[in-house]
Amino acid sequence: MRKWISKLIPLIMVFILTSFSYNIIEPFVTIVELPETLKIKEPTEVLYPKCETVIVNDFIPAVTPVFLGESYMGFKEALAFKESQGNYFVTNTMGYLGKYQFGVETLQLMGVTNVASFLNNPILQEKVFYANLSRNKWILRKDIRKYVGRKIAGLDITESGILAAAHLAGPGNVKKFLRSRGNHSVKDAYGSSISYYMKIFAGYDVSAVVKAEKNPRVL
Numbered sequence: 001m002r003k004w005i006s007k008l009i010p011l012i013m014v015f016i017l018t019s020f021s022y023n024i025i026e027p028f029v030t031i032v033e034l035p036e037t038l039k040i041k042e043p044t045e046v047l048y049p050k051c052e053t054v055i056v057n058d059f060i061p062a063v064t065p066v067f068l069g070e071s072y073m074g075f076k077e078a079l080a081f082k083e084s085q086g087n088y089f090v091t092n093t094m095g096y097l098g099k100y101q102f103g104v105e106t107l108q109l110m111g112v113t114n115v116a117s118f119l120n121n122p123i124l125q126e127k128v129f130y131a132n133l134s135r136n137k138w139i140l141r142k143d144i145r146k147y148v149g150r151k152i153a154g155l156d157i158t159e160s161g162i163l164a165a166a167h168l169a170g171p172g173n174v175k176k177f178l179r180s181r182g183n184h185s186v187k188d189a190y191g192s193s194i195s196y197y198m199k200i201f202a203g204y205d206v207s208a209v210v211k212a213e214k215n216p217r218v219l
Contacts, residue, residue, distance in 0.1 A: 072208035075160055076100075076129065079167065079201060082192075088122045094189050098125045100167070106132060111219035124218065130209065131216035133163055138212035139171040143178050153182025155198050163209070164201035165194045 080086045083101040091097050095104070097119050104115060110128050112118050118125065137144070140162055147157045155161070157178070166174045169186050176184040177194045187193045 070204045072204070072206055075164075075201065075204035075206055078204075079164055082200075088125055089119060091119065100125065100129045102128060102132070109135070109215075111217035127218040131213070131218050132167070133206070133209045134211055134213040134216045136163055136166040136171045137209055138214050140166060140174060141212050143175055147178050152178060153195060155182070155195060156202055157198065158202040158204075160204035160206045161198040161202040163206055165197040168192060168197045169194050 077086065080099045084090050084092070084099050086099060088099045090099075092101060096102060097104075097107070097115060099122070102118075102125075107113075107115070107118060107128065110131050112124070112128060118128070144159050144162055148159050148162070150157050162174060162178075165177070168188060173184070173186050174194060177198075182195065185194045
């Protein structure tokens, strides 16, 4: 009898374990419908990058959390994100270069003649960006004094908005926009307009651009 019991016990254990494998209870899943007010029904524009490019060892970009404020850093990173998504090494379909998408003619004004070197030099790109802001500030100095704080074509005019629009369309076109009370406006090849840049880049602190220079050069 003991021999039979010793032989049956392993068989019984196998049977018990096997029966459990076929009776796994599936978890109860509750499906919750997202409220209509939280559903995204159209594309939502993102004005700020999720990271900020920082220069390490002169040429190697690293990623750190962005400062999403209204400082000069916030201004230039938001503008760079709109232009190139913050990519130093990109050239668009129109031939504009780098993080801030400069044209060759603008680079020549800054003393930059080697396009390949410019595209591979983040520090030089940052210097050109600042120098170009200084130049645009000098060209638009009277308009900045006259129109900042006013409302034109439904827009609150700010210095940062003026400088961003000048980066997009050139300071001459921004002058015409302001002096025509918004009647003269232009768009770039991708559909961005002076009034659009005036709006989305309004209210930043660009006091870091201290000096307005007529002919700044970085090289």
